[in-house]
Amino acid sequence: MRALFKTLFGSARTIGAAAAAAGLAVLALHGPAPALAGAVLPVALLAGAAYLARH
């Protein structure tokens, strides 16, 4: 069951990094410059990938 969960969703760190990136994108989308959301999400996800690669 644990292997199944991990296969579908990944580790807690992966979920946290993805949620943080999505949260930042939502904030950008509802902020004063919504057009920036298209840049915020990829940059945040790449930063998440860098964090996960080191941990």
Add this chain to the structure above:
Amino acid sequence: MPHFGIILATYLGACVEWVEAFTIVLAVALSIGWASAATAAGAALLVLAGMTLTGTALLAYIPDFAWVQGIIAAFLILFGLRWLAKAIARGAGLRPLHDEVAQFNAVRASKGLSDHHAAWLIAFNGTLLEGLEVWLIVVALGVQSHHTLPVAGAAIAALLTVIAVGALLHRPLARVPENALKFIVGGALLGFGSFWLLQALGYAWPLGDGALPALVAFYLLGGLGLVALLRRRAGAAA
């Protein structure tokens, strides 16, 4: 790009997973014979086919397309992020590369292989677990692009490729550039996932569908940059 990219990403991603499943089935087959091991793998593939039909039907049943798009995008992001991060870590030398021969030896050394039933289950579970990732890619990309059949076809083509090469070589497919494939597929899935997530949230991409290849390129080039950066840092620390 979108449809060709979806099919290519599915094929490459499925190749990686089927190679890992083949290693397990091969190790089991040497103990309980090819017929039994193939039955176990076939049973797992049938379960996966059933899950693909069910998953596709369930997602198609949800009337709000933005919700479906959001759910699919979230899964693709989780999946792509994991693959890209793993490939970056391996590329930078922070983690050892996946070793099919070592995995083959580990399965061969497991005690379960002495018992026919337990060995059958090892082959079944191994194929099912590796195949789950293929299932996820097929359902997510297939439903979202409305091209489930060609996407499923790409996964089956990858399976046939691995079976053909495996049958020819009769040993673990250790020379498949697994990390490079994981890197490319991870970047592609992240590209599709982030494109569809923001679209589901009501964002209009400035270039329309043209933003998709730009996103994939961003993740791949950014990933390459991270590999170089982390490798240099690891070298400086050593």
